[in-house]
Amino acid sequence: MDAKALKIEAARAALGYVEDGMRLGIGTGSTAEEFVRLLAVRVEKGLKVIGVSTSERTEALCRELGVPMSTLDETPELDLTIDGADEIDPELSLIKGGGGALLREKIVAFASARMIVIADKSKVVKHLGAFALPIEVNRFGLKATMEEIRRESESLGLSGPLVLRIKDGHPFVTDGGHLIVDASFGRIPDTRALSRALHDVPGVVEHGLFIGLADLAIVAGSNGIETLHPVDAS
Numbered sequence: 620m621d622a623k624a625l626k627i628e629a630a631r632a633a634l635g636y637v638e639d640g641m642r643l644g645i646g647t648g649s650t651a652e653e654f655v656r657l658l659a660v661r662v663e664k665g666l667k668v669i670g671v672s673t674s675e676r677t678e679a680l681c682r683e684l685g686v687p688m689s690t691l692d693e694t695p696e697l698d699l700t701i702d703g704a705d706e707i708d709p710e711l712s713l714i715k716g717g718g719g720a721l722l723r724e725k726i727v728a729f730a731s732a733r734m735i736v737i738a739d740k741s742k743v744v745k746h747l748g749a750f751a752l753p754i755e756v757n758r759f760g761l762k763a764t765m766e767e768i769r770r771e772s773e774s775l776g777l778s779g780p781l782v783l784r785i786k787d788g789h790p791f792v793t794d795g796g797h798l799i800v801d802a803s804f805g806r807i808p809d810t811r812a813l814s815r816a817l818h819d820v821p822g823v824v825e826h827g828l829f830i831g832l833a834d835l836a837i838v839a840g841s842n843g844i845e846t847l848h849p850v851d852a853s
């Protein structure tokens with residue numbers, strides 16, 4: 620099975636957790652998009668849900684396919700969020716933001732009673748960090764912010780290139796109007812310490828470490844679907 624087929628399988632399995640009447644957070648990325656497509660078919664057949672999207676891209680797809688949508692302001696408490704991830708560790712801590720949607724994704728996940736992550740098996744890792752960590756930063760003072768990120772991460776023994784994300788020859792701009800710095804730290808031994816350190820930097824809007832947010836991961840591999848629960852590492 621190719622990667623797309625695996626994403627569809629994970630998305631299909633996640634649909635089994637969606638109940639009539641649910642207020643749903645809807646993620647961003649290629650896996651979340653497969654979920655939206657399957658959800659739309661169920662909606663057409665009569666399933667009643669209301670969605671809150673995590674990006675303009677997802678919003679547009681949901682509207683195009685007829686999934687009823689609300690905003691987080693109108694619907695501030697959600698029953699379930701279903702979203703993809705770039706990396707998933709045994710605690711179900713995640714790296715997200717490969718598509719630049721991490722800020723809205725984190726806000727929506729926090730507003731949800733449950734979060735289910737859907738992915739193909741390649742996203743499952745022992746330790747987070749092989750995927751460069753996306754950090755959303757304010758445009759103002761970019762160089763100073765990057766310097767401060769460097770200092771904070773070095774104080775935790777982390778180093779590696781910090782690269783401003785570029786798309787089509789221009790800095791990538793998030794739905795919130797911010798920039799993304801991708802930090803290639805390599806293995807991140809203490810994700811909580813790094814999360815705190817990054818939040819200490821004034822120009823950092825948010826980062827792509829999702830810690831303690833995912834309740835379940837549905838992972839599709841060549842041997843079928845695996846359902847992963849967080850393994851307590853404390």
Ligand SMILES: O=C[C@H](O)[C@H](O)[C@H](O)COP(=O)(O)O
Pocket residue numbers: 646647648649650651702703704705714715716717718719720721724
């Ligand atoms: O900003 C994007 C999101 O965090 C995505 O959920 C993540 O990058 C995974 O995307 P994909 O399902 O395309 O691998």
